[in-house]
Amino acid sequence: MSRFAVSAEHASELEVQLDSGIIRGVAERGIRAWRGIPYAGPAGGENRFRAPTPVVPWQGVRDCTTWGPVATQLHKGQFVGAPPHIPQGEDCLNLNVLAPDEPRDPDVLRPVMVFIHGGGYSVGSSREEPRRGEALVRSGGVVYVSLNYRLGGLGYLDFTRYSTPGRPFDSNLGLRDQVAALRWVHDNIRSFGGDPDAVTLFGESAGGNAVTTLMTVPAATGLFHRAIAQSASANAVYAPDITATWAREFVEILRGLVGDTTTDAATLLATAKPETLALATSHLTLLAPDRAPGTTPLCPVIDGDFLPERPLDAFRDGRAEPIPLIIGTNAREGSLFSGRMDILATTPERIRAIFAKTPPEARLAISAHYPGIPDRPAALDFGGDYSFWYPSVKVAEKHSRHAPVWFYRFDAAPPLVRRLGLDATHGLEMYPLFDGLNGWMGRGMTLLGGRRLFKSIGARMRRWWLTFAETGEPDPEWPRYDEKTRATLIIDKADRVELDPWRARRRAWRAFVPHI
Structure with missing residues (x-):
């Protein structure tokens, strides 16, 4: 909570009406902050390995003064992930909004900057550095948005080959999460003083890969208007035959971890604990660089639908968003x-x-x-x-x-x-x-x-x-x-x-x- 006293009048300004309900933020260090806002429905249970669902509306005022859970990840794996005291889990599709704490003309909207964190699509979160984004808000008066999205095997492996009528799996889950967050920004950011027609998407490392990839995703068209890609592994997007191999290897690793050689793959993937899936992801990422040098198994897949082609081909032929x-x-x-x-x-x-x-x-x-x-x-x-x-x-x-x-x-x-x-x-x-x-x-x-x-x-x-x-x-x-x-x-x-x-x-x- 803020170390500053908040007047009753100011407290009312921190309550924002969204399509899904009212949220309350906090004033701190010269900014206004709303954290842990859901931009999609729960991603666990029946929704595991499925495209993000709409936000579940709530009654009353939702407290958005603290961080939401981050995506499931290992603290000590291939990369250093979130420490154990930070809540994590599959219900991680939430974002944060920072805005200047100063009077403004309600008819003048501010530019919006949406940041996608890096971490090799296996670790990281919107709260890696608690103060991240504040300098941009104070320096430029922008509205800053950061988001969590599904990581590792839960977000960046292509298990569509294991889909069944009773348990369908979707592709590009983390990428779909990012589009859902951008759609939320488009629909709601005006309530925070942000301009939905002046959105800059930026990210670093895996977040940079997300930026260049999203510039070629049809579902993201019109949701952002400028882009900044820092250290983007822009070519780390692969065809289904390669990603299917990684999915098969992942299932083999998962069977070894849970000691189950008979259950069908769809059921195994649907019922494994999130922590076990994260551990299997770590094992896979240790093996993949030697089995397929120069590639990474945690990546978007060219599925012909959500991501119809290799991004570099789209850039070459002018089919990327011309921003x-x-x-x-x-x-x-x-x-x-x-x-x-x-x-x-x-x-x-x-x-x-x-x-x-x-x-x-x-x-x-x-x-x-x-x-x-x-x-x-x-x-x-x-x-x-x-x-x-x-x-x-x-x-x-x-x-x-x-x-x-x-x-x-x-x-x-x-x-x-x-x-x-x-x-x-x-x-x-x-x-x-x-x-x-x-x-x-x-x-x-x-x-x-x-x-x-x-x-x-x-x-x-x-x-x-x-x-x-x-x-x-x-x-x-x-x-x-x-x-x-x-x-x-x-x-x-x-x-x-x-x-x-x-x-x-x-x-x-x-x-x-x-x-x-």
Whole structure:
């Protein structure tokens, strides 16, 4: 609850009428917040593995002053998930709204920014950083929305092959959840002072993948009007034959965990405990990078219906939503992916498997840009570029033929992070963007300096992101990206624009993976 006293008059302002009922929020630290608002019905029981259902209306005033449950996930799995004290479960389809706590003209609506969290589609939530989004609301007067969606096997494995008349399974559940949340924003955000016709969708990592994918989902058409994709693994979307293999392997793992070799797959999946499904997901994600190097089993599936085609093909042919896009990556995306997070194409065996599918001359050309490969750190840089940088370049290249695009590369890193050999690694830009330097991670990474640098960069990034949300253009001095100049904003101590940075590397990748 707020540490500030709230007058009776102000308390009434915190009550908002939605189609499903009245909710009450809280005033805190100069903003108004409503948390744990359901945007769809329960996702467990008979609704497990089904498309999201409508919100169940309620009577009276619903308390939305505290966070809702997060998606089922492991705290110590492939990635670090929500700690045990945070409620989680299948009934996780809820979102949060932050708005400025200041008088406004009721006829003037604010731009809306909807953030999709990352975490490899296996962990994460809308409450990863409790204060996330507040800096954007205070700096730019936007209405900020964050959401939870189904993760792991419950949200990102394709079990449609096991559908039966009595137990049907739908595809792309996490993606469908995100569309349901965007539909809720479209229908309800005006009640919070937000403009449903000025919605910017943005996300990082898996959230970036969600952004680029949703730009090609017909059901999402018209639900957002600008997009920002940070470190998007834009090519991590696969055909049904590949996802069916992962589903089969998952069921085999699940049988081993529960000791059941006879129950049919549909019943097994429908009755297993959510925690067991999360554990099976972790086992699968440990095996998949070696069995199918360069891929990830937790991903959207090209089902021919909800997601009709490969997003990169839609971008190429102008079938993606023709809206303004900011897209970019960090300079050394792959350096973070070691130890238990090593899921990229970063081991000698995985790299050799990818090289075996490419022309010999292309292998020599690409190796020249990663001296020492397959040894590290060259292997980490190769894996990061394969998963994040080059697919993002291709999205920018193709989308720029049909709509405005701005491309960036984040190069900044505090001294301690550089000493650790991480440099501008995956996810690092989130700390300045969201002003997240006061938490234990933010304070720890700046122990040897860099705090002032990141504060300054964060202020600039927020200005660009907020201006983009309001106008559809981040800054007049940040030129658009196109295939001729490939103008790229390098975000560092001193920002600069470079034309086609890493030109030779880009050309080597074009020959190495021509299908992208």
